[in-house]
Each structure stands twice: as structure tokens, then as C-alpha cells.
Amino acid sequence: MTEGDEVAVLGVRVRLGAGATMDDVRALKTWLERDEPLEDLVSRRHLRIDAKPGTDGPPGRLGPDLDLVLEILGDVVTVAALTEYTARAVKTWTNNRRRLQGGDPEPQIRPLDSDGE
Template identity: 45%
Template sequence: MTEGDAVAGPGIRVRLEGNVSGSDVGALRKWLEQEQALAELLRDRKVRVEERHRTDAPAGHMGLGTEILLVIVETGTTVTVASLTQHVERAVRAWLANRRRVESGEQPRPDIRELDSDES
């Protein structure tokens, strides 16, 4: 997905703020895709995971220029933005706990929000 592309469907956006390494966004995306509840939604094609360049990130910052989108792709599905947000929040907390075990220093701060209507 390129900058400026629209995202089809409701969903949520995950950004990492603060002390973010160049590999954090990719590692978090992989973690999200492997978490059981999210993996099932992905396998059943009810949710799609995308990365896109942020338009609000300061230039020249590694890792900060990308955000992760989890988009609900089936309109008649039982997946809601609220339930998707709960799954993602749990998965991000688990990822941060795991990251603390392997990397020292200040941890990234996740920002998990519903996609704005102009983003979808």
C-alpha cells in the first residue's frame, strides 16, 4: 500500500510512538498475525493487515514512518471494531512484555485507535 491510498472498511490503526527501533513495526505486525484470535480472523479473511506510511511522522525517523492497519473486510461479519480492538490491545501488551524481556531501555508506546472515516 502506498502513501495516500484509501483503506476499505472499518478497522483500527496501531502506531508505535517514542523509542521505536527500525524493526519494531515489522516485529509487531508478525506478532499480531500469529496471535490466535487474530490469526483466525486473518485465515477466515474477515480481517486484513496492512502497513502504510504515516503522513504525520517527522522525516528521518527510523520505524516511525509506518503504521499497522487491521481492516474488517466482510461487511456482514460478526467482527466489530470493538472486539478487534480488544484482541489487538491484548496482543500488543503481550508483544511489549516479550520485547521487555529481550530489549532494555524505554519501550515504545502503542497508540491504538479506530480508523477515522476519512481513512477508510
Template identity: 45%
Template sequence: MAEGEGVAGRAIRVRLDGSASNRDIDALKAWLERENPLEELVADGRLHILEQPRSDAPPGHMGAGMEILLVLVGAGAEVIFGELLEQTGRAVAAWRENRRRVEPGPPPEQRVDPVNPGEE
């Protein structure tokens, strides 16, 4: 998916709270890209995992100003969307637990939400 393209298909937004760093965002994105079955969907071209500026960050916001967007495209996107949403939630929880073990301080809180069509 080219930069600047709108959301095509169903999407899931992953946001970390204000304690998150850009390093946390990068690490979580890499974790999601390696997580099965997300990795398989990316390899098949049916899922794009993108970083984008947060749309809800107020001026002067501290912490990471990015969020992760998982965009499911192609035939059958609606059929597997619910399963993908659950898998993404489990993958983010696993990343948080891993971060708790390898990084000092508590991991950032997260939100995993479906994106309404037309919303970015």
C-alpha cells in the same frame, strides 16, 4: 487487499512512539498475525494486517515512519469490531511485555485507536 486500496470496512490503527524502529514495527506486525483470534480472522480473509506510512509524522521525524493498520472486512464487521479493538490492545500489550524481556531498553509506547470511516 491491494496496495493503494482505501480502507474498506472498519479499521484499527496501531502506532508506536518515536523510539520505535522499523524492526519493532515488523516484529509487532508478525506478533499480531500470529495472535488468536486475529490469526483466524486473517486466515478467513476477514482481517487484513498492513503496514503503511504514518500519516502524522512531521518532516524529519526520527524513528519508525510506519504504522500498522488492521482492516476488518465483510459481513458482521460492526458486530465484532469492539471485541477486535480490545483483543488488539491486549495483543500489543503482550508484545511490549515480550519485547521488554528479550530486547535492551524500554519498549516503545503504543496507541491503539479505531480509524474513522474514510480516514487512512
């Protein structure tokens, strides 16, 4: 690879729907950081979880315009495995939130494009 070559960003993006709040985004981020096996990947610095501005939401979208981006930092996990881990953790978090607060934040999980979007 030469200078100026772009490196593909691998990972997944989690977007909460219109019924979500900023507290939901923060709570889900904390949940993901503490969920096995994501916690292990984060602690060994093989995964970074950041809240980033949403880039492809519909105009006039209600709710927070932040997505959680789980970016793979090493060759220790595949995007498919990360998507599976994330989907399982998000489903558990959503079920707990629904039971405690009601409503459904309608999470969407998708792999990042090669440019990290």
C-alpha cells in the same frame, strides 16, 4: 449503494512511538498475524494487517513512519472487539519486547476514521 459512494473502512491503527525501529514494526505485524483470535480472522480473510505510512505524526518524529493498519473485511467482528483483541496482543508483545530488549516502543491504538485514516 450507487457507484461512486464511498464505503467506510473499519479497523484499527497501531502506531509505535519514537523508540521503535523498523524491525519492531515487522515483529509486531508478525506477532499480530499469529495471535489468537486475530490469526483466525486473517486466515479466513476477514481481516487484513498492513504496514502503511503514518499520516498524522508530529513533524520531526523519530522512529519509523509506518503504522500497522488492521482493516476489517467482513461483518464478523466489531471495531470494539478488534480494538480489544489488538490491545491485548500489543500489550503482550510490548511486555515481551521490554523484557528481551529493554526500552518501550510506546504503542498507540485507535480506531480508524471513516476514511481509513
